[in-house]
Amino acid sequence: MDNSPLQIRALDKFRGKTQVLHGIDLDIAPGERLALLGHNGAGKSTLIKAVLGLIRHEGGSIRICGAAPGSAAARAATAFLPEAVSFHPALTGHEQLTLFARLAGERADIDGLLERVGLGEAMHRRIGAYSKGMRQRLGLAQVLLGRPKLALLDEPTSGLDPISRQDLYAIINELAEQGAAVLIASHALTEVEARTDRIAILRKGIKVADDTLAGLTSQAGLPVKLRVQASGAHADRIATETGGRRINGASVEILCSPQDKMAELRRIAALGDAVADIDMVPPRLEDLYRHYSGEDRK
């Protein structure tokens, strides 16, 4: 498996005496979009910097398309968007992107790229006069230089407005379609839930989960929420018969494990006319995140 875009084995990283990454194993396949989640200080940015070869790691190994982090081959294959990206304020967006293209040795269509990320009008203005979101877009434009085999995006949507976020995910999809492995470190759970293929969660430098959303859901065994709306004054009866909890005048909420879901539904159906409507809420990524990151254990 030499040509896997990213292969991390048993990665250990210390900051001073504290260990900030503990034996991380992580792989991303070509064309795969991986969401990397974790609380503030969990080690997401540290992991990305180690992959880039910007910081040394104490144990384990990292391979980018078979090359060592920081080597010329690895750098050429990798695109990076830092968290809270910034540039020299005296340069214009066009000049900055031209510099990056020259450093990467790419003959890129600079104007086209800047148009693409919505900086067409502002490309000849100084970056010092850009808004935060505009700087973020410029950062995104440099990710698109060349054809990266691995894209590392650290909180790419921070500072972007809702439309720009959609544009961003369109661009991420395009990168993935071209065969790039994309790693997205993020706190925006609802966003990554629908738009990534796999989810890894870090807690205090330990990888506590790494699977598809469906896989995580079934492993966690979190209860499904059934919200039953009573017709007329039957809410109390429904609550007592199903063991659910009344949440307002006409609704009852029932929690049941995924295996018992069908049995529970049949019981509710047997109540006949007393039930006006029923909603089924499977656990969301937020619930899963709480579960895996240990936040729900009091």
Place this chain on the structure above:
Amino acid sequence: MRRAFAIARAEMLILRRNRWLFMATLIMLAFALALSFAGSAPTGTLGVDMLTVSVASMTTLSVYLAPLLALMMGFDAVAGDRDRGSLALLLAYPAGRGEILLGKLMAHLAALAVAMCIGFGAAGAVAAWFGGAGAESLMALGRLVLTSILLGAVFLVLGYALSALSSGATAAAGLSAGVWLVFVVLYDLGLLGAVVMDSGGVFTQKVFPWVMVANPADAFRLWNVAASESVALSSGMAGAASALPGWAAPLSLLLWPVLGFLLACAAFRRVEP
């Protein structure tokens, strides 16, 4: 090398954009012209042309100004990018850290060269126009410009090293001021004190000239002085210059930028953005 040029072009744009190039040239021009005019009085007594006197006083000026301008550009080179947070991204690109520093050095040196050539050149032209110039004094002027750029290179690379070693741009600025003070002022004061204490003993005879030439600022002075007798005459440094072989000062001034650059690269390699 292509990447170093890319960095150099961007740095040059920045120097022009933030008016640094303009200000540096203006400062050089103002000081050089002022000194040329102020120093025009005693020409007759020494029996040399006015350009020679002007070069002698501009040599003294350059000892102070070239390191100062160089350090002002150099201290921000690494620390500024790191403070802004743009260093991590730059280092993720396939340019080696040596290449990045080399690119910055090319741009900064070019800016210094422009400031020196315009400043000293204009002052030299004025002096030659009013007081005459010979082939020797023109040579001295050319030497002054070239050695000033070399002296600037020394303090540029020292600035890079400080920039990479310090925790931030502010700390780097403070350290740079300290380095300037040590090399340009305190070093000579210390030597002077030692010579006075020694009162003409072994130290003054054998060691002192070598310790002196080890300092790039003094090597710069010695080179300009030793190469031109008339400049030496008018600046009163003939004593130390004659005790050293002719290659000592040029060697020192050529070696310092190379060693300083290697030091800066070593320091930069240890930076974790």
